[in-house]
Amino acid sequence: MPYPGPLLTSETAAALRAAHAAGAPVWSGSLDLGRSRAVADLRADGFGWAGRRWPWPEALRERTIHYWNGAAWAPVQRFDSGLYKLVPTAWGPPTFEIDGIKMLPTARVSPWDDAASKAALVEPRGKRILDTCGGLGYFAAACHAAGAADVRSFEKSATVLWLRGINPWSPDSAAPEAGGRLTLVHGDIAQAVAGLPDACFDACLHDPPRFGVAGELYAQSFYGQLARVLRPGARMFHYTGAPNGVSHGRDLAREVALRLERSGFQARRALDGILAIRGRAGAAPRG
Numbered sequence: 001m002p003y004p005g006p007l008l009t010s011e012t013a014a015a016l017r018a019a020h021a022a023g024a025p026v027w028s029g030s031l032d033l034g035r036s037r038a039v040a041d042l043r044a045d046g047f048g049w050a051g052r053r054w055p056w057p058e059a060l061r062e063r064t065i066h067y068w069n070g071a072a073w074a075p076v077q078r079f080d081s082g083l084y085k086l087v088p089t090a091w092g093p094p095t096f097e098i099d100g101i102k103m104l105p106t107a108r109v110s111p112w113d114d115a116a117s118k119a120a121l122v123e124p125r126g127k128r129i130l131d132t133c134g135g136l137g138y139f140a141a142a143c144h145a146a147g148a149a150d151v152r153s154f155e156k157s158a159t160v161l162w163l164r165g166i167n168p169w170s171p172d173s174a175a176p177e178a179g180g181r182l183t184l185v186h187g188d189i190a191q192a193v194a195g196l197p198d199a200c201f202d203a204c205l206h207d208p209p210r211f212g213v214a215g216e217l218y219a220q221s222f223y224g225q226l227a228r229v230l231r232p233g234a235r236m237f238h239y240t241g242a243p244n245g246v247s248h249g250r251d252l253a254r255e256v257a258l259r260l261e262r263s264g265f266q267a268r269r270a271l272d273g274i275l276a277i278r279g280r281a282g283a284a285p286r287g
Contacts, residue, residue, distance in 0.1 A: 034092025127202035
C-alpha cells in the first residue's frame with residue numbers, strides 16, 4: 001500500500017514554519033514532492049493535512065526526503081547492499097541514490113521527462129512492454145501514459161520497492177487508474193527471463209545498474225534471451241550512460257551495440273544509450 005502521509009524536505013519544513021511564525025492560519029503548497037498542491041492548517045502543535053494532524057519536525061537533513069514512520073520524521077533511506085536513498089530534485093520527481101551514486105539523470109532534465117523521452121523511442125502505444133529493471137517506475141509510468149497495452153516491470157531489490165511505495169511519483173500497479181495494464185514483479189530479470197515465452201513482448205526498456213554492479217545484465221547470453229522474448233521488429237532502448245563517453249578505456253555503448261547485433265538486433269546510439277530493433281524471425285545470431 002502506498003505511503004499515505006506527507007513528505008518533507010528541509011525547504012518545505014522551513015516554509016511551513018515561516019508561515020506559522022508569520023501568523024498565517026494555513027499554508028498552500030505541495031507535501032508530496034510537487035505531485036499535487038494542497039492546503040495545510042497551521043497550529044502550535046503541528047499542521048493538518050490529508051485529514052489528520054502531523055507534528056512539527058525537528059531540524060531536517062539537506063538533500064533528504066523525510067516521511068512519518070509512526071514515531072518520528074525519518075529519512076527515506078535504508079541500508080541494504082549499500083545505502084539506498086530517495087533524493088529530492090529541483091524538478092519535483094525524485095531520483096534515488098545507492099551509496100551516493102545517482103541512479104537517474106537530474107542535472108539538465110527531470111527524471112520523469114527523461115523517462116518519457118526514452119520510452120517514446122520504443123513507441124509504446126498498443127504494445128506489450130518489458131521493463132527489465134523497474135527502479136522507481138518512471139519508464140513504466142511513461143509507457144502507460146502513452147497507451148501501452150500492457151507493461152510488465154521486474155525489480156530485483158526489495159529496498160527499491162520500498163522506496164517506490166513511498167514515492168508519490170511511482171506508479172501503483174494496484175490503483176484503479178492503472179487499469180490492469182501495469183504489473184510489477186519482485187524478481188531478478190537475469191533469472192526470470194528464461195521462463196518467459198518466446199516473442200511475448202513488442203518492446204523493451206532496459207535500464208540496468210552500472211556494469212560493475214550487474215555485469216550479467218550486459219552479457220551476451222542475456223541479450224540472447226531478450227532477443228528470444230521480443231517479437232521480430234520489436235524496439236528496445238538500452239541505457240548505457242553518455243553514449244560518446246569512454247570510461248577507463250572502455251566504450252560501453254559500443255560494446256553493448258556489438259553484443260546486441262550478435263544476438264540478432266540492429267543497434268545504433270540514441271540519447272544516452274542504444275536503440276535496438278529485433279531482426280526478422282529466423283535470422284541467425286552472429287558471433
